Amino acid sequence: MAVKELEKERAPQPAGFGVLGWARWFWRTLTSMKTALILLFLFALASVPGSLVPQRGVEPDKVARLFQQNPTLAQWYDRFQLFDVFTSVWFAAIYLLLFTSLIGCVVPRAATYLRELRRRPPAAPRNLSRLPHHAALTADLTVEEAARRLRARRFRVDTGDGWVAAEKGYLRETGNLLFHVSLLGLLVAVGIGSLFGYRGNVLVVEGDGFANTVANYDRFIPGREVSAESLEPFSFDLKDFKASYQVQGDKKGQELDYSAYLRVNDTPTAPARDYELKVNEPLEIDGTQTYLIGHGYAPVFKVTDGQGQVAFEGPVPCLVEHKPTLTSGCVVKAPDARPSQLGFLLRFLPTSVPLTDGTYASAFPGELQPEVQVLAAFTGDFGVRSGRPQSVYELAPTDLMKKLKPLVMGTSVPKPLAVGGSLDLPDGAGRLEFTGVKEWITLQIAYDPGRMPALIFAGLATVSIALSLMIRRRRVWVRIGDGGAVEVGGLTRTEGSAAGFAEEFDDIVKVLTAGDKDDR
Amino acid sequence: MTADRLAEVSDLFVLAAVLLYLFSMVGFALELAFGRARSDVAARRAKVPVTVGGAGGADEADGADGTAEAAAQEGVEPPSWAPKAGVAALVLGWLGWAANLGAIVTRGLAVDRWPWGNMYEFVVAICFAAVTAFLVTQIRQNVRFLGAFVMITATLGLGFAVKVLYTAAGPVVPALNSYWVAIHVTAAILSSGLFILAGVAGILYLVRGDGLSRLPSRADLERVAHRAIVLSFPVWTFAVIAGALWADKAWGRYWGWDPKEVWAFITWVAYAAYLHARVTAGWRGRAATIVQLIAFGCLLFNLVGVNIFISGLHSYADVN
Ligand code: HEM
Numbered sequence: 001m002a003v004k005e006l007e008k009e010r011a012p013q014p015a016g017f018g019v020l021g022w023a024r025w026f027w028r029t030l031t032s033m034k035t036a037l038i039l040l041f042l043f044a045l046a047s048v049p050g051s052l053v054p055q056r057g058v059e060p061d062k063v064a065r066l067f068q069q070n071p072t073l074a075q076w077y078d079r080f081q082l083f084d085v086f087t088s089v090w091f092a093a094i095y096l097l098l099f100t101s102l103i104g105c106v107v108p109r110a111a112t113y114l115r116e117l118r119r120r121p122p123a124a125p126r127n128l129s130r131l132p133h134h135a136a137l138t139a140d141l142t143v144e145e146a147a148r149r150l151r152a153r154r155f156r157v158d159t160g161d162g163w164v165a166a167e168k169g170y171l172r173e174t175g176n177l178l179f180h181v182s183l184l185g186l187l188v189a190v191g192i193g194s195l196f197g198y199r200g201n202v203l204v205v206e207g208d209g210f211a212n213t214v215a216n217y218d219r220f221i222p223g224r225e226v227s228a229e230s231l232e233p234f235s236f237d238l239k240d241f242k243a244s245y246q247v248q249g250d251k252k253g254q255e256l257d258y259s260a261y262l263r264v265n266d267t268p269t270a271p272a273r274d275y276e277l278k279v280n281e282p283l284e285i286d287g288t289q290t291y292l293i294g295h296g297y298a299p300v301f302k303v304t305d306g307q308g309q310v311a312f313e314g315p316v317p318c319l320v321e322h323k324p325t326l327t328s329g330c331v332v333k334a335p336d337a338r339p340s341q342l343g344f345l346l347r348f349l350p351t352s353v354p355l356t357d358g359t360y361a362s363a364f365p366g367e368l369q370p371e372v373q374v375l376a377a378f379t380g381d382f383g384v385r386s387g388r389p390q391s392v393y394e395l396a397p398t399d400l401m402k403k404l405k406p407l408v409m410g411t412s413v414p415k416p417l418a419v420g421g422s423l424d425l426p427d428g429a430g431r432l433e434f435t436g437v438k439e440w441i442t443l444q445i446a447y448d449p450g451r452m453p454a455l456i457f458a459g460l461a462t463v464s465i466a467l468s469l470m471i472r473r474r475r476v477w478v479r480i481g482d483g484g485a486v487e488v489g490g491l492t493r494t495e496g497s498a499a500g501f502a503e504e505f506d507d508i509v510k511v512l513t514a515g516d517k518d519d520r
Numbered sequence: 521m522t523a524d525r526l527a528e529v530s531d532l533f534v535l536a537a538v539l540l541y542l543f544s545m546v547g548f549a550l551e552l553a554f555g556r557a558r559s560d561v562a563a564r565r566a567k568v569p570v571t572v573g574g575a576g577g578a579d580e581a582d583g584a585d586g587t588a589e590a591a592a593q594e595g596v597e598p599p600s601w602a603p604k605a606g607v608a609a610l611v612l613g614w615l616g617w618a619a620n621l622g623a624i625v626t627r628g629l630a631v632d633r634w635p636w637g638n639m640y641e642f643v644v645a646i647c648f649a650a651v652t653a654f655l656v657t658q659i660r661q662n663v664r665f666l667g668a669f670v671m672i673t674a675t676l677g678l679g680f681a682v683k684v685l686y687t688a689a690g691p692v693v694p695a696l697n698s699y700w701v702a703i704h705v706t707a708a709i710l711s712s713g714l715f716i717l718a719g720v721a722g723i724l725y726l727v728r729g730d731g732l733s734r735l736p737s738r739a740d741l742e743r744v745a746h747r748a749i750v751l752s753f754p755v756w757t758f759a760v761i762a763g764a765l766w767a768d769k770a771w772g773r774y775w776g777w778d779p780k781e782v783w784a785f786i787t788w789v790a791y792a793a794y795l796h797a798r799v800t801a802g803w804r805g806r807a808a809t810i811v812q813l814i815a816f817g818c819l820l821f822n823l824v825g826v827n828i829f830i831s832g833l834h835s836y837a838d839v840n
Contacts, residue, residue, distance in 0.1 A: 036796060037793060037797055037803075040792060041793055043789050044786045044818070047785060048782075051783060055777060057776070058776060058777060058778065086777050199772070199773065246690070246691060249688075250688045251688070254690070254693065255693050257697070279770060280697070280700070280770050291770070291772035293771070293772070444772035444773075446772045446773055448773070448774075451774060455765070458764065461761075462757050465753065465754045466754040469750045469751075469795075470754075
């Protein structure tokens with residue numbers, strides 16, 4: 001009803017369409033309920049491609065794959081910003097229009113509301129029996145007494161000659177306004193987060209550490225206003241990682257729990273403390289959160305080259321190929337090997353078991369019988385020093401791969417290597433040793449100054465929408481005639497939420513008839 | 521009882537619930553087909569003021585049901601067993617409800633965690649919520665006319681869960697081992713149950729013509745739908761926000777446009793659009809119902825479609 005009143009106030013004027021006329025027309029159209037409705041629909045519709053097309057911010061690898069597999073389509077997607085729907089120009093256009101409309105809607109409503117807060121309930125209509133709720137009774141009642149009894153029921157009351165007008169339920173409008181304002185607040189909070197916050201990912205192997213500087217991230221996504229100096233200067237070492245898995249039954253091999261044991265320095269000078277990092281339990285340091293996202297194996301290798309020198313030694317993080325068994329693919333590169341560089345493609349089996357056909361597979365994600373299969377070994381130029389960006393999970397870019405000289409191919413290595421095992425390359429080209437197993441974890445580190453405001457506004461939105469939808473605005477009038485003839489009429493102002501009012505009305509009638517002494 | 525035994529008992533309870541819902545549906549359908557619409561209306565008249573949980577409500581100023589009443593009066597005298605079929609259906613419905621509850625409780629005991637950690641458990645719980653919403657509403661108001669349709673929905677839902685989504689009892693991945701399951705998923709289940717009630721009423725609204733029909737009057741249907749949504753929308757809002765809070769704990773951001781989040785958002789906006797549509801003049805009735813059903817479609821797609829067609833971070837969706 002409030003809306004209708006509002007729309008009456010803004011009834012179309014015969015505009016002498018100058019610039020101002022058009023501006024006024026545009027503003028009126030933008031802030032009308034119809035436009036709000038259309039914008040809401042558009043808002044929902046515009047989000048749909050965000051769930052169907054892979055998003056850069058969420059799955060960058062899938063986007064890259066699409067570019068490889070179907071470049072034409074990917075380019076068209078890119079042209080329409082479909083890989084970045086939620087940061088795209090057109091998405092922003094929709095929600096900015098919606099929120100402008102919202103402001104244009106909320107401000108005049110707030111003004112009306114403030115005026116209404118001070119306004120007295122409207123005088124009684126002439127014919128109370130026309131109202132949806134009506135009762136006629138005889139009682140010994142004065143206007144003052146009726147007003148008092150209604151006030152006692154927390155109605156706002158006005159009186160006149162022989163009548164009482166009462167109204168209640170203003171919280172509904174309060175809730176509605178507060179809800180829309182909270183939505184605005186939420187938008188602002190999200191905006192602050194994306195300007196002043198940052199997010200990054202890093203992989204850490206057991207025994208290694210991490211210090212929070214931009215250079216140490218594998219992937220770093222800063223907000224526009226984030227500078228390298230603004231990062232919280234904490235650091236930690238990964239002492240140990242432990243995972244437990246279901247041992248029996250249908251779900252054998254499913255993760256049950258995992259923890260990363262960190263030794264944390266909150267600032268460079270602060271004393272170190274221990275922290276057990278788990279899923280759902282991030283490490284918080286002064287507003288910066290560190291989350292445990294994933295884990296895998298990093299077998300340790302030693303590569304000796306053709307000249308007998310150690311060309312590489314250390315853990316190699318492997319990509320998980322099969323999650324239920326943590327079978328992982330590893331790439332070992334020794335660009336320092338002489339006379340020529342060496343590289344290996346390997347498969348890591350945490351619990352290796354021989355199959356009947358003579359091959360091996362991992363039967364369990366835990367590290368019960370860790371073994372490494374050598375799939376291939378190459379020598380040649382891996383392009384490590386070419387200055388081109390390299391993936392640690394790839395031996396060499398595709399064009400260079402073709403030029404490499406294979407030393408060993410999978411079929412010629414019958415049995416996987418156990419810890420301590422080694423493989424001598426043919427022609428004295430070198431030697432690969434499998435010396436141990438470590439684990440790696442992936443972390444997400446995030447700083448978002450809009451988190452708390454967003455939470456507050458979201459909470460406010462929930463409470464206020466509940467108020468707005470549950471509370472009804474209702475009016476009651478009492479007219480007192482001669483000889484104790486009393487007429488009572490009532491109505492609810494809100495469509496769809498009048499239930500329960502009939503009872504309340506009956507109660508009111510009872511109180512007016514019999515007094516409120518015995519009314520609870 | 522051992523965990524395995526409990527899990528078996530839970531499976532049996534689900535089957536019992538399916539059968540009881542099915543029989544209940546038949547009973548409601550018989551009442552609807554052979555009973556007289558008028559008795560419905562009269563009963564509703566008497567009971568109208570009270571609502572579910574004291575919230576939402578009928579709009580007495582709405583005079584539309586008067587015509588439905590008059591129209592329905594012209595019906596033929598119904599066989600005397602028709603109302604009895606309705607009562608029997610109600611009893612069967614409550615029994616099915618109890619079996620459904622039993623299934624959830626025993627499952628929870630068997631796995632020693634909140635029993636909504638995967639799609640199967642989730643759908644079983646939503647069916648329970650929908651039936652609860654219906655049964656509780658009908659205590660206070662006569663919405664028995666919806667019985668057949670709610671029961672068929674619950675039967676199909678449980679059947680789908682058993683046939684397609686079934687997952688043996690077991691532990692969940694670490695990310696789901698959190699008290700947020702209790703908060704976020706429970707809210708999602710509650711509001712989904714109510715939205716289903718509204719959706720059923722909305723579909724009936726469209727199926728039913730304007731003329732004389734065995735089906736309840738359009739005004740009744742619209743009111744039930746609106747009331748359910750009014751009640752459900754804040755709960756859904758809360759569910760989405762609780763989800764964001766959990767995501768903040770689990771994934772390092774409170775909102776990251778994961779497909780599930782996108783569709784929860786779309787659903788939320790669509791129901792907000794429905795509420796707005798009703799406020800805007802001329803968007804009552806058919807148009808509003810269509811908007812509501814679009815929103816309902818988004819909800820269903822989020823519950824089922826996203827898990828099956830789109831991969832995301834929500835790890836409970838393990839449908840093999
Ligand atoms: C961000 C998008 C928005 C959302 C999610 C939203 C949501 C809602 C909800 C849930 C209600 C409660 C409906 C009810 O009381 O039945 C509501 C009411 C209302 N909204 Fe919005 N809204 C949005 C934007 C807007 C905009 C842009 C306008 C103005 C052009 C607007 C104007 C109103 C009005 C006037 C009501 C009051 C209805 C009444 O008095 O009952 N809203 N809104």
